[in-house]
Structure formats: C-alpha cells, structure tokens
Amino acid sequence: MTGFQKFLQQLINGLSLGSIYALIALGYTMVYGILRFINFAHSDVFMAGAFAGYCFARIVPHHSIFGGLAVMLLAMVFCAALGVFIERFAYRPLRGTSNLAILITAIGVSLLLENVTLLIFNATPKTFPTLIPDKSISAGGVSLTTNELVVFGVTAVLLVALQWIVLKTRMGAAMRAVSFNYQAASLVGINNDRVISFTFALGSALAAAGGILWSSLYPSIDPYMGVLPGLKAFVAAVLGGIGNIPGAALGGLLLGMIEAFVNGSRYSTYTDAIAFATLILILLFRPAGLLGKFQIEKV
Amino acid sequence: MALAGAVVAQLFSNQINPYYLDVILKIGWNIILAVSLNLINGYTGQFSLGHAGFMSVGAYTSAWITMQVGPKVLPQGTGIWFHAGPILLFLAALIIGGLAAALAGALVGAPSLRLKGDYLAIVTLGFGEIIRVIVRNIDSLGGSLGLNGIPAYTNLFWVAAVAVICVYVVLAMVHSSYGRGFLAVRDDEVAAEAMGLNTTRYKIVAFVVGAFFAGVAGGLYGHYTLSIDPKGFDFNKSIEIVVMVIVGGMGNTLGVIGAAIVLTLLPEFLRFLADYRMAIYSFLLIVLMLTRPQGLFTWRRRTKPVVSA
Numbered sequence: 001m002t003g004f005q006k007f008l009q010q011l012i013n014g015l016s017l018g019s020i021y022a023l024i025a026l027g028y029t030m031v032y033g034i035l036r037f038i039n040f041a042h043s044d045v046f047m048a049g050a051f052a053g054y055c056f057a058r059i060v061p062h063h064s065i066f067g068g069l070a071v072m073l074l075a076m077v078f079c080a081a082l083g084v085f086i087e088r089f090a091y092r093p094l095r096g097t098s099n100l101a102i103l104i105t106a107i108g109v110s111l112l113l114e115n116v117t118l119l120i121f122n123a124t125p126k127t128f129p130t131l132i133p134d135k136s137i138s139a140g141g142v143s144l145t146t147n148e149l150v151v152f153g154v155t156a157v158l159l160v161a162l163q164w165i166v167l168k169t170r171m172g173a174a175m176r177a178v179s180f181n182y183q184a185a186s187l188v189g190i191n192n193d194r195v196i197s198f199t200f201a202l203g204s205a206l207a208a209a210g211g212i213l214w215s216s217l218y219p220s221i222d223p224y225m226g227v228l229p230g231l232k233a234f235v236a237a238v239l240g241g242i243g244n245i246p247g248a249a250l251g252g253l254l255l256g257m258i259e260a261f262v263n264g265s266r267y268s269t270y271t272d273a274i275a276f277a278t279l280i281l282i283l284l285f286r287p288a289g290l291l292g293k294f295q296i297e298k299v
Numbered sequence: 300m301a302l303a304g305a306v307v308a309q310l311f312s313n314q315i316n317p318y319y320l321d322v323i324l325k326i327g328w329n330i331i332l333a334v335s336l337n338l339i340n341g342y343t344g345q346f347s348l349g350h351a352g353f354m355s356v357g358a359y360t361s362a363w364i365t366m367q368v369g370p371k372v373l374p375q376g377t378g379i380w381f382h383a384g385p386i387l388l389f390l391a392a393l394i395i396g397g398l399a400a401a402l403a404g405a406l407v408g409a410p411s412l413r414l415k416g417d418y419l420a421i422v423t424l425g426f427g428e429i430i431r432v433i434v435r436n437i438d439s440l441g442g443s444l445g446l447n448g449i450p451a452y453t454n455l456f457w458v459a460a461v462a463v464i465c466v467y468v469v470l471a472m473v474h475s476s477y478g479r480g481f482l483a484v485r486d487d488e489v490a491a492e493a494m495g496l497n498t499t500r501y502k503i504v505a506f507v508v509g510a511f512f513a514g515v516a517g518g519l520y521g522h523y524t525l526s527i528d529p530k531g532f533d534f535n536k537s538i539e540i541v542v543m544v545i546v547g548g549m550g551n552t553l554g555v556i557g558a559a560i561v562l563t564l565l566p567e568f569l570r571f572l573a574d575y576r577m578a579i580y581s582f583l584l585i586v587l588m589l590t591r592p593q594g595l596f597t598w599r600r601r602t603k604p605v606v607s608a
Contacts, residue, residue, distance in 0.1 A: 038417040093589055100346060103417055104545060105588040111538065111581030119578060227534070231428075234421060273432040276425035283418060284410055 008142045010260045016148040016217065018256020019155035023210035024233035025240070025248040026162065027203025033179040033243035034199050037099070040106035041086060042207060043230020044113035045079050049208025050128065050215045050225065051117060052078040057129045072154070072212045076205040083204025084197050092193070117223040125222040128215035147216045158209055159249055162202070166245060171198055179243065232259070232275040239282055241289030250291060324523060326563045327458035328516040331465045333543040333559040334552055335512035338469050340541070341549035342478075343505040344485025346420045349407060349427030350513055350540050353400040355532035357514020358521035359434060361396030365389065365522070389457070393518040400514020401507045403430065408506030412499055427537055435529045458519055465512045470552055472508070481505060485550070535577075542580055546587065 024046055031039045052075040060067040090109050094102045135146045166172040174195045177185040186192050214229065215221050232255060240251025255275065263271045282289065332354065339347045365388060407426045411419050472478045480501045483491040491498050521527045539562075547558030566576055 038421065090585055090589075099417065101588045103346065103420060104541075105585050107538065107541075108581045108584030108588065111577060112585065115575075115578035115581055119574065231421075231425070235425075269436050270432060273429045276429050279425055280410055280422060283414060283422060287413075 005142055006264065010264045011257065012142065012144055012148065013263075014257030014260030015253060016151045016256070017260055018236075018253035019151050020210045020214050020217075020252075021229065021233045021236045021256050022249040022252025023155060023158065023206045023213070024230060025237040025252045026245060027207045028234050028237040029240070029242055029245060029248035030175070030199050030203045032237070033245075034175065034182075034196060035091075035095075037091075037102055038106070038234065039091075039200075039203075040103065041109040041113060042203065043226035043233070044110050044117075045083055045086075045204045045226075046207040046211045046214075046230055046233075047117065047221075047223065047226030048082055048113060049075045049079045049204075049211030050221045051121065051211075051223075052208065053212040053215060054126060054128055054221060068150075072209055075212055076208045079204040079208035079211075080201035083200040083207075087197060087200040092196075114223050114226075121223065123222065125220040128219040128221050130216070130219070150216065151213045154209060154213060158206060162206070162245065165202070171195070175199055228272060235275045235279040235282075238279060238289055241291040244289065244291050247289055247291035251289065254290075322563065322567055324458050324519075326560050327462045328519050329540075329543065329559040329563045330462045330556050331458075331512050331516040331519075332540045333547065333555045334465055334469050335509040335516070336540050337544050337547070337550065337552060337555045338473070338481070339505045339509040340544050341551065341555070342469075342473050342481040342485060343502060344488075345408075345411065345502055345505060347407075347423040347506070347509075348420050348534070348537050348541060349423035349425075349430070350509070351532040351534070351536035352407075352427035352430035353403055353510040353513035354517035354520070354536070355430060355434060355527075355529065356403045356510075356517065357393075357396035357400040358517030358527050358532070359396075360399040360514070361392040361518030362521045362527065364392040364395055389522070393457075393461070393515050396518040397511040397515040400517065401511040403514075404506040404508075404510025405503055407510070408503045411506075412502055424534060424537070427532075427534065431529045431533060434532075461512075461515055461519060465515075466552065466556065468508070468512075473552075482550070539580075542584060545584065 024042065027042050027045070028039060031037060031042070053071050056071045056074040056078075057067075060070050086109055090105050091102060094105060137144045137146070164172075166175060174185070174190045175198070177188070177190055178192055178195045182192065185195075210229075210233075211226075214225075233252065236251035236255040237248045238251070239255060240247030240249070242248075255278065258278065259271055259274060262268065262274050332350065336347065336350045339345050339350075368388075403426075407423060411422055414422060473481055480491070480496050483494070483496055484498050484501045488498055517532075543558045543562050544555055546562065547553075547555035569576070
C-alpha cells in the first residue's frame with residue numbers, strides 16, 4: 001500500500017473506532033453536564049450492552065439486517081433500564097453528599113457489574129455472533145467492511161436523534177436547564193429526578209449501541225471489555241469539553257483517529273498509553289476541552 | 300524498640316508453619332501499602348487510584364538491582380562481607396526501589412495539583428496504566444511475560460521492620476505541627492491556601508512519601524513471589540488497596556491497619572467464596588458508602604466528618 005492508501009485506511013479505522021468512542025463519551029458527558037459527576041460505571045454499561053446483545057442474538061434470526069437492529073434496540077432498552085436502576089439505587093441516595101462518596105460508589109458499581117458478569121458468564125471470552133453479513137468492499141487499495149459502514153450509519157443516526165432530542169423536545173430543554181443551573185431548574189417546575197433518570201437512560205442506551213457496534217468489529221467479548229474503551233471514551237469526552245454534547249462526539253472521533261494512527265505506526269505498543277497521555281496534556285493545558293465552555297468550577 | 304521486636308519475630312519465623320508465614324507476610328506488605336495510600340487519600344484528601352503503579356516501580360527497580368547489579372557487587376568467599384553482602388544489597392535495592400517509586404510519585408503528584416476529586420482519580424488511574432504499559436514495553440524487565448528468578452530475600456524481619464517504619468513515619472508526620480497541613484489541605488484547600496500553607500508542597504510530599512513506601516512494599520512483594528508481571532499491578536490491585544483504606548476509614552491509620560489485616564485474612568478463611576470475592580468486595584463498597592462512609596473501624600466522632608453529609 002502506498003503511504004496515502006495507508007493513511008486513508010487508518011482514517012477509516014480511526015473513524016469507526018472514534019464513532020464508538022463518541023457514543024460512549026456522550027453518556028459520560030451528559031451525566032457530567034447535569035450532575036458534575038463522572039459515572040465510573042458507564043464503561044460497564046457498555047459491556048453489559050454487548051453481553052445483552054449476545055443473549056438477545058440467540059432469539060433473533062442471524063444474518064439479517066432487521067435481526068441485527070432488533071438486537072441492538074433490545075440491548076439499548078435493557079441498558080437504559082440498567083442505567084436508571086443504578087442511578088436510582090446507588091447514586092440518588094448519595095446526591096448532595098460529598099463527591100468522594102459517590103465516586104467510590106461508582107467504582108463499586110463498576111466492579112459489581114464486572115464481577116457479576118464474570119460469575120454469570122465466566123472469564124472465557126465469548127464470540128459475538130455476526131448480526132449482519134460481513135462483506136468487504138475494496139476501492140483504490142483501501143478496504144471497508146460492511147460492519148464499519150454499519151458503525152458509521154448507526155452512529156450518524158443516533159447522533160442526529162440525540163441532537164433532536166436535546167434541542168427540539170421539552171425533555172431536552174429540561175436537560176439543558178438542569179445542566180445550566182440545578183436549583184433554578186427545580187424552581188421553575190422541572191422534576192429534576194425524572195430528568196436525571198432520563199439522562200442516564202439515554203446515555204446508557206447509547207453505550208449499549210456502542211457495545212453492540214464494538215462487538216461487531218471486535219467479536220470477542222469478556223466482562224472486562226469495557227474498561228479500556230470506557231476510559232478512552234472518557235478522555236474523549238474531556239478532550240471535546242466535558243458537559244458539551246457536540247464536544248463529546250468530536251472528541252470521540254478525534255481520539256479514535258489519533259489512536260488509529262498510533263496503532264499503525266512504529267509505536268503501536270504504546271497505543272493504550274496515548275489516550276492517557278492525551279488526557280494529562282488536555283488537563284494541563286486546556287482543561288475546558290476543545291469545545292468547552294467556561295466552567296465556573298475550575299478543574 | 301519495635302525494630303527489635305521485628306528481629307525477634309524473624310528469629311522465630313522459621314518455626315512458623317509456612318502457610319501462616321505466607322499470610323503474615325501478605326498482611327505485612329498490605330499494611331505498608333494501605334498506610335502509605337492512606338497518607339495520600341485519607342490524610343491529604345487526594346484520591347489516588349494508581350497506587351499499584353508505584354508498587355510496580357519499586358518492585359521492578361529493586362528486582363533489577365538485585366538481579367543485575369547484585370552478582371557484580373556481591374563478594375564471594377567467606378567472611379563477614381559474604382554474609383552481610385546480601386543483606387546490604389537487599390536494603391539498598393529496597394531503598395532505591397522506593398526512591399524510584401517516590402520519583403514516580405512526584406511525577407504523578409505534580410500535574411494533579413490543579414485537579415479535584417473525579418479528575419484526580421482518573422488521572423492517577425491513567426498514570427498507573429501508563430506505568431504498566433511502559434514496564435510492559437521494556438524487554439529487559441521481562442516485558443509482558445514477567446520478570447522471573449528474583450532472589451528470595453524477603454522474610455519476616457524485612458516485612459515487619461518496614462511495616463513498623465512506615466506506620467511510624469506516617470503517624471509521626473501527620474501528628475506533627477507540619478503534618479497538620481495535610482489535614483488542612485484535605486478539609487478545605489482554599490482556606491489552607493488563605494492561611495499561607497503551601498498546598499502544592501503538601502500534596503507532592505504526600506505523594507512522594509506514599510509512593511516511596513508503596514515502592515518498598517513492591518520490592519518486598521517481588522522478592523517473595525520471585526516472579527512479577529505487569530498484570531499483577533493493575534487497576535484491580537489499586538482498588539484492593541483503596542478498599543482497605545476506605546473500610547478502615549480515610550485518615551484513620553489504626554483503622555486502616557485493621558482493615559488491611561481483616562481484608563488479607565478474610566480471603567484466606569473464605570476460600571470457598573474465592574470466586575465471589577471481588578463481587579462481594581464491590582457490593583461491600585457500595586453498601587459501605589451508602590450506610591457508613593467513615594469506615595468500619597472509626598469510632599471517634601470528628602467534628603467535621605471526613606465524608607460529610
């Protein structure tokens with residue numbers, strides 16, 4: 001492959017990876033925007049989505065577009081419920097107490113999800129079934145698989161849907177209000193609890209979609225699969241400006257591409273560390289992120 | 300005085316059932332790890348999730364010294380230097396391992412100065428992972444396959460001695476008038492700055508000292524298990540130590556020691572539950588936070604609770 005072809009190939013890899021990071025990052029950013037709290041367990045909701053898809057795939061005919069979409073929708077619903085459940089029982093009782101207690105609880109939830117999944121499914125990685133027949137298209141030396149196309153397509157649809165929800169619906173307006181000023185929102189009659197539950201549901205559903213898409217690209221799933229992508233998605237959210245929805249999407253795509261290029265270079269063994277190095281650099285030099293608005297609390 | 304006790308303990312160590320000895324040693328370095336983390340998390344309020352990274356720096360550095368430098372330096376033959384040689388070598392290796400970890404601690408502490416709570420946790424976590432990736436990439440340290448054949452220098456004397464020193468140092472530091480600064484940084488950083496405290500220095504000192512002891516503990520661990528690999532120092536390990544600090548009560552050294560002991564013994568007694576251990580730990584963590592955030596071993600009611608409602 002020529003240099004340019006390699007470049008294009010990595011670009012495509014990066015975009016597909018980045019799309020998934022974007023989906024997960026949106027969950028982090030929305031929850032942070034409203035609660036100023038990093039949901040450590042989000043990465044495991046992503047993992048739960050993948051496993052849910054694994055289970056649902058058994059009751060749905062394989063190799064059909066509609067089957068694949070049905071599995072994804074089912075997994076999204078499942079994770080939305082899971083997210084709401086977690087918020088209701090683990091986070092809500094601690095709302096208003098010190099940040100540290102909630103952080104520790106989030107870690108606890110994360111570990112609980114991982115270990116319960118470990119107990120149910122044991123540690124051997126499972127193979128995720130192919131939901132959509134995987135064909136490869138070659139153009140000009142650069143190859144693209146149908147799975148990657150699906151990733152692009154689904155992500156685009158979900159991003160548009162999210163924008164619509166946030167900008168054009170009443171609930172979306174309520175979400176934005178709560179993220180601007182928590183107390184004032186409740187003063188004007190918004191039910192903060194419901195908004196928060198909705199936010200968690202939305203973020204978790206997106207994470208589930210991400211989980212299914214990820215498993216289509218990398219079909220081996222295990223209980224700890226969410227840790228690294230989750231952490232990187234968090235970095236992506238910070239990169240784009242935490243609390244900022246377009247920022248999370250941008251950050252995800254950007255980080256995906258950076259990672260793809262590093263992976264294709266000589267330094268590929270350092271791929272994982274790149275994400276963290278990015279995080280540290282961003283927090284040192286531009287903590288508000290690329291698209292971040294000025295935040296009252298300095299990071 | 301306690302050091303003398305440690306020597307005595309060592310003299311008896313040969314008579315203890317090897318299984319018990321194994322557990323006691325584990326308790327020993329868990330105490331060191333937990334108390335050193337407590338200095339950073341509990342007393343200074345800097346929530347660090349990368350402690351296993353410091354441990355690994357110390358483990359690898361000290362192992363490298365005993366394995367690479369040792370054979371070139373140790374005198375052969377008989378005589379006092381032959382016997383004293385390994386002891387001195389191990390001491391040096393541990394200290395240098397600790398210093399390397401302390402350096403890592405300073406590197407981690409520095410950027411985190413501007414960060415609060417959640418971000419600090421993630422960044423320390425990230426640093427722990429960066430250290431792990433770097434170590435995994437250094438082939439002379441065994442890469443991802445691990446470093447084997449570490450000489451078995453650890454015994455009860457070393458572990459007990461270091462544990463005692465660590466506890467003493469931490470307690471002495473925190474209860475001194477200088478040490479009040481740590482608590483001040485934890486309770487209200489803005490007020491501490493307003494009072495003229497150099498919060499930057501306190502945070503770095505906490506990280507450096509905490510990392511030093513974690514590194515030494517790592518050295519002890521490495522020279523007992525004789526084989527170390529990067530996977531053993533991952534996030535899960537950090538979390539295990541964090542759980543000890545939280546269960547014991549952040550900022551409560553005695554409680555943390557108690558928690559270290561309990562949390563080391565419990566898996567031994569409850570071996571039949573070994574598969575469920577991590578699940579139980581995590582559930583415990585959640586329940587603890589919801590019901591008794593000050594830890595299981597805290598009795599004194601502070602005027603301002605560590606985790607305030």
